[in-house]
Amino acid sequence: MSEDELYPLLKAYEGRSASASGIGKDLVNEPMIRHWCEVMGDRNPAYEGPDVIAPPTMLQAWTMGGLSGHTGRTGAHDELFALLDGAGFAAVVATDCEQEYRLPLRPGHRITFDSVIETVSPRKTTRLGAGYFVTTRMDIRADGELAGTHRFRILKYAPAAGMRPAPRRPRPVVNRDNAGFWEGVAQHRLLIQRCASCAKLRFPWLPGCGACGSPDWDTVEAEGEGTVYSYVVMHHPPFPAFAGSEGGREGAGPYAVGLVELAEGVRMVGNVIGVPYDKVRIGTPVRLEFFRADEDLELPVFRALAEGAG
Amino acid sequence: MSTNGTATRGPRAGDELPPLTVPITRTLIVAGAIASRDYQDVHHDAELAREKGSPDIFMNILTTNGLVGRYITDHFGPGAVLRRVAIRLGAPNHPGDTMTLTGTVTEVDGDTAVVRVVGANGLGHHVTGTVTVALPGEAVA
Numbered sequence: 001m002s003e004d005e006l007y008p009l010l011k012a013y014e015g016r017s018a019s020a021s022g023i024g025k026d027l028v029n030e031p032m033i034r035h036w037c038e039v040m041g042d043r044n045p046a047y048e049g050p051d052v053i054a055p056p057t058m059l060q061a062w063t064m065g066g067l068s069g070h071t072g073r074t075g076a077h078d079e080l081f082a083l084l085d086g087a088g089f090a091a092v093v094a095t096d097c098e099q100e101y102r103l104p105l106r107p108g109h110r111i112t113f114d115s116v117i118e119t120v121s122p123r124k125t126t127r128l129g130a131g132y133f134v135t136t137r138m139d140i141r142a143d144g145e146l147a148g149t150h151r152f153r154i155l156k157y158a159p160a161a162g163m164r165p166a167p168r169r170p171r172p173v174v175n176r177d178n179a180g181f182w183e184g185v186a187q188h189r190l191l192i193q194r195c196a197s198c199a200k201l202r203f204p205w206l207p208g209c210g211a212c213g214s215p216d217w218d219t220v221e222a223e224g225e226g227t228v229y230s231y232v233v234m235h236h237p238p239f240p241a242f243a244g245s246e247g248g249r250e251g252a253g254p255y256a257v258g259l260v261e262l263a264e265g266v267r268m269v270g271n272v273i274g275v276p277y278d279k280v281r282i283g284t285p286v287r288l289e290f291f292r293a294d295e296d297l298e299l300p301v302f303r304a305l306a307e308g309a310g
Numbered sequence: 311m312s313t314n315g316t317a318t319r320g321p322r323a324g325d326e327l328p329p330l331t332v333p334i335t336r337t338l339i340v341a342g343a344i345a346s347r348d349y350q351d352v353h354h355d356a357e358l359a360r361e362k363g364s365p366d367i368f369m370n371i372l373t374t375n376g377l378v379g380r381y382i383t384d385h386f387g388p389g390a391v392l393r394r395v396a397i398r399l400g401a402p403n404h405p406g407d408t409m410t411l412t413g414t415v416t417e418v419d420g421d422t423a424v425v426r427v428v429g430a431n432g433l434g435h436h437v438t439g440t441v442t443v444a445l446p447g448e449a450v451a
Contacts, residue, residue: 025347032345035344035345036345036346036376038341038345039338039341039342039345039373039376040342040373040376040377040379040380041332041380042376042379042380042383042384044380044383044384044388045388046383046388055376055379055380056379056391056392056395057372057375057376057378057379057380057392057395058346058376060346060372060375061345061346061347061372064346064347064348065347066347066349067349091352091362091363092350093352094370094371094399095371095398095399096396096397096398096399097371097372097375097395097396097397098394098395098396098397099375099394099395099396100393100394101391101392101393101394104391128362128363128364129363157363159361159362159363160363
């Protein structure tokens with residue numbers, strides 16, 4: 001969008017109150033001062049002992065909502081943020097903090113604060129994504145006396161696309177007993193093992209014949225025709241890497257997993273695609289396809305044939 | 311507080327403060343967020359931080375502010391009083407990085423000094439800012 005239609009709506013909040021008569025959730029107190037100093041590695045003796053003052057840079061901490069959230073914010077603040085959230089600029093990061101300290105804060109001080117939305121910037125493109133800078137200015141009082149001012153700038157942004165790596169399906173375990181199967185898949189051939197001694201077909205791939213015990217084998221290529229012998233539908237948990245049964249790349253299901261009996265007589269497990277998950281039935285005729293999940297993974301899947309669906 | 315002779319003379323414009331190196335551990339980031347009552351998920355939950363475009367959790371601005379304040383009062387001593395701290399964040403402080411704070415006195419007016427502070431990490435300048443500090447009488451003399 002070249003014309004930013006959102007910006008005039010945001011700019012209208014400049015000058016409006018962001019919080020009125022906010023009250024610090026805790027009185028200024030020594031435990032919070034000590035915890036702060038522990039983190040900062042700050043051994044300044046001014047922050048302990050009988051004449052303890054709070055580190056001035058703690059100013060904002062006394063106004064924080066904590067885990068239970070802010071109270072005392074105005075409708076204007078909430079509306080501005082709801083506008084930004086609704087337009088996709090839901091993430092927040094602080095960029096600037098300017099504080100002036102007039103009075104030292106001491107244990108027992110009751111903190112109150114008022115803040116105003118000073119400015120909202122036009123839309124900016126940042127490394128994190130496009131967004132708007134919102135600057136607020138807060139007056140902080142200790143037992144009613146102005147103790148400091150706090151100007152704060154945040155970026156409300158829409159995380160840049162592609163920052164999150166696309167989820168990938170789990171990788172098959174390939175070993176010397178089944179490597180030939182995956183080599184076949186890479187060539188879009190579904191290979192079934194055949195015992196070189198008794199000619200029995202077997203799937204999945206195994207080092208020896210289950211019928212006669214022979215370790216010798218060759219392969220036959222499946223023609224690709226089959227029917228659903230049985231199936232399950234995966235509803236939960238949703239794995240983002242798995243598409244719905246319609247074969248689309250979006251969404252994580254539900255999707256149908258079929259036990260497909262190939263025309264050659266062996267059965268194998270694979271996704272049933274090309275039909276809604278709840279239309280798959282025992283006996284549905286399917287045809288082999290190869291589905292590329294990502295640049296490193298291709299899988300045999302089974303497309304339901306139209307006349308059998310429904 | 312003698313590295314640049316502030317015990318024998320007051321600070322002068324151009325004086326450089328000795329650097330302070332701060333290892334940025336996951337623990338420091340989380341402890342700083344909690345001590346400052348900041349429960350934004352990007353400061354403690356790596357998975358949610360990634361969803362918001364960051365490769366990992368990162369230090370919140372309140373912790374950076376506290377470290378800058380400590381850097382100044384460590385140097386000028388417990389009698390120094392912070393009057394103003396203005397910081398801007400750039401490259402985020404992620405776990406495993408190291409931030410080195412450096413400072414240069416840019417202005418001295420009576421008992422008040424202005425120090426330009428830079429905190430650099432492996433990605434660039436995490437923080438740039440200015441601190442105005444009132445100095446105890448003996449440090450100015």
